[in-house]
Amino acid sequence: MARVKKVKTEFEGRISEESIVVEGEGLTPWEAGADLKHVGRRVSRVDGAERVSGKAQYTADIQLPGMLYGKILRSPHAFARIKKIDTRGAGKIPGVRAILTFQNIPPLPFWGGLSFILDPTVRFIGDEVACVIAEEEEICSDALEAVAVEYERLPLVLDPEEALKPDAPKVHPQGNLFRGAPDLYQRGNLEQGLAEAEVVVEDTFRTQTALHNCMEVHGSVAQWDGDQLVIWDSTQNVFGVRAQVAQLLKLPLHRVRVIKQFMGGGFGSKNSMGKYTLLAALGAKRTGRPVKVILDREEENLAAGNRPASIQYLKLGAKRDGRLTALYLKAICAAGAYVLYPPAIGGPARQLYLCPHVKTEQYTVFTNTGPLSAFRGPGYVEGTFALESIMDELAGALGLDPLEVRLKNYSGNNQATGLPYSTKPLPEAYDRGASLIGWKDRRKGEAGSRRRGWGMASQIWGGSGGPPAYALVKVNSDGSATVISGTQDLGTGTKTVLAQIAAEELGFPMEKISVQIGDTELCPFAPISAGSMTVPSVGPAVRFAAHDAREQILEIGAQALEVPRDSLEIREGMLKSPHLKNLIPLKDVLSDLRNFMIVGRGGRAPNPEEAHVNTFGAQFVELEVDIQTGEVKMDRVVAVHDSGRVLNPLTISSQLEGGILQGLGFALTEQRIVDERFGAVVNSNLEDYKVLTNPDVPEIIPEMVDLPDLLANNLGVKGVGEPPIIPTAAAVANAVADALGVRIKDLPITRQKILQAVKGKNP
Amino acid sequence: MARERREAKKKAAWRGPGKTPVRLTVNGREQEVMVEPRRTLLDVLRKDLGLRGTKKGCDEGTCGACTVLVEGRPIYSCLALAIDYEGKSIETIEGLENDGQLHPIQQAFIEEDGFQCGFCTPGQVLSAKALLDKNPSPRPEEVREAMAGNLCRCGAYPKILKATLRAAERMRQGG
Numbered sequence: 015m016a017r018v019k020k021v022k023t024e025f026e027g028r029i030s031e032e033s034i035v036v037e038g039e040g041l042t043p044w045e046a047g048a049d050l051k052h053v054g055r056r057v058s059r060v061d062g063a064e065r066v067s068g069k070a071q072y073t074a075d076i077q078l079p080g081m082l083y084g085k086i087l088r089s090p091h092a093f094a095r096i097k098k099i100d101t102r103g104a105g106k107i108p109g110v111r112a113i114l115t116f117q118n119i120p121p122l123p124f125w126g127g128l129s130f131i132l133d134p135t136v137r138f139i140g141d142e143v144a145c146v147i148a149e150e151e152e153i154c155s156d157a158l159e160a161v162a163v164e165y166e167r168l169p170l171v172l173d174p175e176e177a178l179k180p181d182a183p184k185v186h187p188q189g190n191l192f193r194g195a196p197d198l199y200q201r202g203n204l205e206q207g208l209a210e211a212e213v214v215v216e217d218t219f220r221t222q223t224a225l226h227n228c229m230e231v232h233g234s235v236a237q238w239d240g241d242q243l244v245i246w247d248s249t250q251n252v253f254g255v256r257a258q259v260a261q262l263l264k265l266p267l268h269r270v271r272v273i274k275q276f277m278g279g280g281f282g283s284k285n286s287m288g289k290y291t292l293l294a295a296l297g298a299k300r301t302g303r304p305v306k307v308i309l310d311r312e313e314e315n316l317a318a319g320n321r322p323a324s325i326q327y328l329k330l331g332a333k334r335d336g337r338l339t340a341l342y343l344k345a346i347c348a349a350g351a352y353v354l355y356p357p358a359i360g361g362p363a364r365q366l367y368l369c370p371h372v373k374t375e376q377y378t379v380f381t382n383t384g385p386l387s388a389f390r391g392p393g394y395v396e397g398t399f400a401l402e403s404i405m406d407e408l409a410g411a412l413g414l415d416p417l418e419v420r421l422k423n424y425s426g427n428n429q430a431t432g433l434p435y436s437t438k439p440l441p442e443a444y445d446r447g448a449s450l451i452g453w454k455d456r457r458k459g460e461a462g463s464r465r466r467g468w469g470m471a472s473q474i475w476g477g478s479g480g481p482p483a484y485a486l487v488k489v490n491s492d493g494s495a496t497v498i499s500g501t502q503d504l505g506t507g508t509k510t511v512l513a514q515i516a517a518e519e520l521g522f523p524m525e526k527i528s529v530q531i532g533d534t535e536l537c538p539f540a541p542i543s544a545g546s547m548t549v550p551s552v553g554p555a556v557r558f559a560a561h562d563a564r565e566q567i568l569e570i571g572a573q574a575l576e577v578p579r580d581s582l583e584i585r586e587g588m589l590k591s592p593h594l595k596n597l598i599p600l601k602d603v604l605s606d607l608r609n610f611m612i613v614g615r616g617g618r619a620p621n622p623e624e625a626h627v628n629t630f631g632a633q634f635v636e637l638e639v640d641i642q643t644g645e646v647k648m649d650r651v652v653a654v655h656d657s658g659r660v661l662n663p664l665t666i667s668s669q670l671e672g673g674i675l676q677g678l679g680f681a682l683t684e685q686r687i688v689d690e691r692f693g694a695v696v697n698s699n700l701e702d703y704k705v706l707t708n709p710d711v712p713e714i715i716p717e718m719v720d721l722p723d724l725l726a727n728n729l730g731v732k733g734v735g736e737p738p739i740i741p742t743a744a745a746v747a748n749a750v751a752d753a754l755g756v757r758i759k760d761l762p763i764t765r766q767k768i769l770q771a772v773k774g775k776n777p
Numbered sequence: 778m779a780r781e782r783r784e785a786k787k788k789a790a791w792r793g794p795g796k797t798p799v800r801l802t803v804n805g806r807e808q809e810v811m812v813e814p815r816r817t818l819l820d821v822l823r824k825d826l827g828l829r830g831t832k833k834g835c836d837e838g839t840c841g842a843c844t845v846l847v848e849g850r851p852i853y854s855c856l857a858l859a860i861d862y863e864g865k866s867i868e869t870i871e872g873l874e875n876d877g878q879l880h881p882i883q884q885a886f887i888e889e890d891g892f893q894c895g896f897c898t899p900g901q902v903l904s905a906k907a908l909l910d911k912n913p914s915p916r917p918e919e920v921r922e923a924m925a926g927n928l929c930r931c932g933a934y935p936k937i938l939k940a941t942l943r944a945a946e947r948m949r950q951g952g
Contacts, residue, residue, distance in 0.1 A: 058887050058888055058890060059887065059890065062886070062887035062892075063879060063883075063887065064895075065892055065894075065895030065898050066879065066883040066886045066887055066891075066892065066895070066898055066899075066902060067830065067870065067871075067873070067874060067879065067883060067899075068828075068829070068830015068831070068869070068870035068871055068899045069830065070895055071829075072832070072896060074832075074833065075823075075829040077824075077827070077829070151820075152813060152815060152816070226930075227930055228894075228896075228930055229832075229834050229840065229842055229894060229896040229897045229928065229929070229930050229931075230832075230834070230894065230896045231834070276894075276895065277894060278832075278894045278895070278896030278897075279893070279894040279896065279930055279931055281930075310835075310836055311834070311835035311836065311837060311839070311840070312837075504894065505892075505893040505894025505895060505896075505931055506893065507893070664890050665890060667890075668890050668893055668931075668933060668936060669893075671932055671933070671934075671935050671936070672893060672931045672932030672933065673932070674932070675932030675934065676930075676932055699835065699837060699839055700834075700835050700839035700840050700928060701837075701839045705928060705930060706932070706934070707925045707926075707928060707934075708920075708921045708924045708925055708927070708929075708934045708937065708938065709918075709921040709922055709925050711921070711934045711935055711938075714935060
């Protein structure tokens with residue numbers, strides 16, 4: 015019997031309360047060290063063959079009969095009003111089928127009401143102006159050049175500190191400060207904490223705007239199939255896109271179907287419906303033909319989201335033994351022209367360390383630049399860099415080891431609520447990391463112009479996942495089974511671990527399990543794949559569904575084989591009982607029942623109320639800085655993370671390596687550069703925006719604590735997607751500071767900054 | 778006169794405007810398509826030949842997702858005009874399987890988890906093949922260097938390296 019209950023959920027540092035229907039209770043996780051056949055094993059990906067052979071279909075690979083292409087005209091001005099759009103010339107080009115502008119489509123609200131899908135005011139270079147629908151992409155390009163737009167340019171503002179000034183141009187009429195006020199958090203009394211301090215350190219840190227650059231760009235294909243709108247979308251959130259499209263186009267939910275099979279990365283930039291999705295849908299409606307709108311790499315880097323730049327002023331008070339008494343953070347976040355959810359830059363300051371008196375305030379500011387979106391560990395990557403930098407400054411001021419200062423400020427409780435963490439094996443992560451890198455025996459060294467340095471940093475993040483999430487497990491008459499859930503595999507390996515979970519619970523071999531995801535029409539609801547919540551939300555639902563199916567198999571099997579039900583078990587797809595001479599293949603029993611089908615159904619039970627489920631970790635780096643060339647040579651990165659039970663050591667190590675490599679890019683090379691006069695992004699391509707390449711990769715030692723979190727859910731798992739990127743830049747910055755004896759407080763740590771820092775130190 | 782002009786036009790290095798016939802040999806099979814001279818080899822493979830295993834990541838020669846082999850050498854097919862590749866032997870990811878069996882490089886990529894989202898993988902696999910066909914026993918640095926033109930934003934690089942070395946070993950032992 016379902017019951018409705020209020021629960022607290024945490025998503026990217028924000029705690030909210032919602033009502034849920036409680037299901038999926040009563041299954042306890044396997045104990046640590048349980049003898050498991052599939053879960054916890056090194057299993058290669060169930061969809062590996064499709065991915066390596068080119069057979070995997072990504073959104074841009076969807077090719078429909080009669081399909082047209084759409085391309086978007088984007089603003090060349092950072093802030094302007096459109097006075098006139100003349101599409102007559104473009105419309106005459108053979109093959110052009112429609113040109114959508116704000117004059118001929120309804121004013122559908124976008125960006126939470128800050129704008130429209132096509133808006134007569136454009137607020138950044140790359141803002142959407144029109145969409146040409148044509149027979150071929152080449153024709154779209156020709157037509158885009160022929161659309162004549164007359165703009166009235168407006169005074170613009172690019173710098174977030176400038177934008178906060180009273181006389182700054184207003185990006186939106188309601189002002190440049192998001193929601194008109196800073197986001198404030200306080201516990202204790204900051205002034206009292208500072209008064210109690212025996213040492214105070216303060217500093218300002220800056221992080222850059224970083225671009226996601228998923229290998230697969232954003233895009234959608236839309237087709238009206240009778241009165242149903244079918245959308246193929248590269249999205250982290252099929253059900254979210256369905257809801258958003260249905261709401262804007264005033265369609266009932268069953269008239270919108272969103273499909274996403276394979277996906278070439280998202281990293282947070284594909285969390286919600288894009289304008290391209292709606293433009294494809296509107297274009298398809300107007301022309302009566304399917305329409306594909308896929309961004310190009312430049313558009314991707316102008317308009318598809320970013321990790322916004324931050325300016326963070328931090329002030330710490332501490333006792334001489336290193337215990338924190340006060341922590342203050344003032345953060346400014348450069349949102350760009352639009353924002354739905356600002357990143358929680360203050361998350362680490364509020365949560366990572368034991369401190370009675372804390373105040374954080376965040377000013378999220380509109381500027382005439384491309385809008386932010388979530389980016390893997392949003393806010394926490396930036397916040398951790400600043401906090402862990404100043405923690406090292408504190409250690410330096412007190413003459414303490416950086417690791418010791420962190421251990422001194424360990425908190426077993428969530429300090430906002432006073433409740434304990436379900437598990438927090440951070441001390442073990444510190445221990446193992448320190449031992450793997452040789453922290454205790456580290457020696458600063460000089461060889462010619464090269465200086466050796468060591469650094470570390472800690473990580474906290476959510477990753478509990480939670481309800482609602484559902485799965486079905488269909489068992490076929492031949493003893494094969496299909497797991498069905500409306501979740502997404504961004505490339506993280508979701509399908510593989512869901513198959514492992516089902517195989518384990520059913521007692522089936524892996525090859526008997528297939529997994530169907532990413533289709534709102536065929537699958538039960540699953541949440542957005544963000545916030546490191548996919549596996550801890552959907553995995554327990556899959557286990558429950560598999561359990562439900564297994565119970566039904568045993569029920570039927572016992573009757574069919576005429577053995578006591580309690581004596582029966584399933585081993586690798588065979589029924590086993592002391593009352594039977596042989597193992598009986600499941601298909602022998604089920605196929606006798608003709609096309610009888612077992613459907614197991616599972617939901618995700620609520621999170622525990624008595625504890626917080628969070629993920630933790632620590633990273634250590636050893637590197638060399640050449641003070642003549644400014645080159646940073648990364649030697650080793652050791653990462654030890656806690657995400658509860660490890661379901662698959664192979665794919666989880668890939669998550670760690672990938673997060674760390676993105677973190678190294680953020681630390682050292684990646685940075686969107688905007689022309690200060692006009693607001694143009696000057697490196698909106700992969701030549702000038704520097705993501706790491708294969709030769710840049712240092713030795714990485716990815717380790718998991720692998721402690722099942724028995725309170726968390728029926729698998730004992732927590733998320734892992736975001737944690738590994740969070741402490742990397744901080745650890746690198748601390749190691750560079752260790753090597754140089756001078757700290758660089760401004761990411762990325764480029765050669766130029768290193769040479770300037772060295773020069774400043776030895777004038 | 779008109780005939781002479783037609784002959785001259787046939788021999789000329791330029792073609793078009795408008796669609797023009799192009800004969801391409803892809804994965805050992807010769808095919809003719811009618812395409813505009815400005816169409817890239819990448820678009821011809823994906824749109825005109827339906828070989829969508831070759832991916833478009835940037836369309837400007839910076840990411841390597843569109844890597845194909847021409848006479849065994851890796852190129853960015855987004856920087857190549859199809860009309861320039863008549864008479865050349867082009868190999869795409871679809872050509873690697875043999876009798877339904879994955880190539881040892883593909884197999885090694887699966888075993889070592891040499892990918893995450895898989896979008897760059899066809900290009901990675903082909904760059905690895907070009908390297909191993911030329912140099913069956915590469916050192917790790919040589920693999921890294923040979924694959925430097927294939928970006929992977931998921932950061933599968935450590936495992937791409939492992940997979941390529943494993944494939945090399947297996948291919949030396951005869952597949």
